[in-house]
Amino acid sequence: MIIVCDKCQTRFQLDVSLIKKTLFKVRCSKCKHVFSVDTSPKEDVYELTSSNIAPDKKVIAICNQKGGVAKTSTCLNLGASLSLTGRRVLLVDFDVQANLSLLFCQKNQPSFYEVMQKEADILKTIKNVRPNLWLLPANSKMSLLARECLQQKDFGIFLRNALEPIKSHFDYVLIDTPPSIKFFTPNALIAADFVIIPTQAEFLAMNGVMQTESIIKALAKTRVLDYRVLLTMYDQNNTASKVVFSKLKTRYKDKMFTTVIDLDFKMQESQIVNEPVVYYDEKSVSALQYKALVKEVEEA
Numbered sequence: 001m002i003i004v005c006d007k008c009q010t011r012f013q014l015d016v017s018l019i020k021k022t023l024f025k026v027r028c029s030k031c032k033h034v035f036s037v038d039t040s041p042k043e044d045v046y047e048l049t050s051s052n053i054a055p056d057k058k059v060i061a062i063c064n065q066k067g068g069v070a071k072t073s074t075c076l077n078l079g080a081s082l083s084l085t086g087r088r089v090l091l092v093d094f095d096v097q098a099n100l101s102l103l104f105c106q107k108n109q110p111s112f113y114e115v116m117q118k119e120a121d122i123l124k125t126i127k128n129v130r131p132n133l134w135l136l137p138a139n140s141k142m143s144l145l146a147r148e149c150l151q152q153k154d155f156g157i158f159l160r161n162a163l164e165p166i167k168s169h170f171d172y173v174l175i176d177t178p179p180s181i182k183f184f185t186p187n188a189l190i191a192a193d194f195v196i197i198p199t200q201a202e203f204l205a206m207n208g209v210m211q212t213e214s215i216i217k218a219l220a221k222t223r224v225l226d227y228r229v230l231l232t233m234y235d236q237n238n239t240a241s242k243v244v245f246s247k248l249k250t251r252y253k254d255k256m257f258t259t260v261i262d263l264d265f266k267m268q269e270s271q272i273v274n275e276p277v278v279y280y281d282e283k284s285v286s287a288l289q290y291k292a293l294v295k296e297v298e299e300a
C-alpha cells in the first residue's frame, strides 16, 4: 500500500499485512510528522497523486444550448479517450436528463442535488465507472435545484464551490450540460477553465454556437475563458454540411478544433450497449477521431 505523508507529501510503500490493526499511526522518516493511516475497506479509494495538467484547463465544460449536437457523446468519448491515456478523469453529469448517467447504467443515483442538500458526500457520490474514469451522476431531482436554492447567495457558483475541494484528485473534470441557458450552463461555465462547443454542420446549429460564445464573452468581463468549437456528426457527402463547415472555419479560425467527428453509426451502436465508442470499437472512425481530439485538448 502507498502512504503519503500529509505534511511533506513523501510517498512510502507499506506492507499492511504485517500490521494487525486497520487504524494505526505512522511517523514519516523524512519530516518526523506523525499521522494516522486507515486501511479499512472503502467504497472507492482515491489515490492522491499530483497532476501535471495545466491548472488553466483542467475543468472543461461542454456546452451548446442547441439540443442533440453531441455534447453528451463528446463528454463520454473524450473523457474515456483521456482515461485510456492514463489520465484520471471525472465526468460530471450536470443535466437533469441524466443521459450520461444512463449510458453508465447509473439511474436514480444520488447526484449533485443530494450533495447540495448535504444529504450526500461528494466523494461518496462519485462512482468509478471504468479504469481511470469516474462519474458524478445526475438525477431528476436536480431540476429542483434552481427553485429551492435561488435565494442562496452563492447560487451562481454552486458547481465551482463543489468541485474546488475534490478536483485535485483528477487530471481532468469534464462537465456535460443541458440544451438550455438556465442555471446549469452558466454554473458549468463559471466552474470551467475551458469550454468545448460541439456543433453539427447545420445552419441553425451555428446559432447555438454564437449564443454560447456570447455567454462566454459576457463572463470574460471578469476572467478569461478560452473555448474551441468542435464539429460533430459531420457527413462528408452532404454538400450543405460542407458549406456550413467552411463558414464555421472562416468565422472561428483557430478557435475550431482541427479534429472533426464524422457521422458514424458505430456511435449509436455503442450507446445501445452502454459503452463509449472508444471501448466498443476502438478502430471505428469516431473512436479514432475522439482519440485524436485528446491530443488537441492537451495542447489547446
Ligand SMILES: Nc1ncnc2c1ncn2[C@@H]1O[C@H](COP(=O)(O)OP(=O)(O)OP(=O)(O)O)[C@@H](O)[C@H]1O
Pocket: 066, 067, 068, 069, 070, 071, 072, 073, 074, 095, 097, 099, 177, 178, 179, 232, 233, 234, 261, 262, 263, 264, 265, 267, 268, 271, 286
Ligand atoms: N458522431 C456521431 N455519429 C452518429 N451519431 C451520433 C454521433 N454523435 C452523437 N450521435 C448521436 O446523436 C444523438 C444526440 O447525441 P447527444 O445525446 O450526445 O447530444 P446532446 O447534445 O448531448 O443532446 P442534448 O442537447 O439533448 O443533451 C444521440 O442519439 C447520439 O447517439
Ligand SMILES: [Mg+2]
Pocket: 071, 072, 073, 095, 099, 176, 177, 178
Ligand atoms: Mg446531452
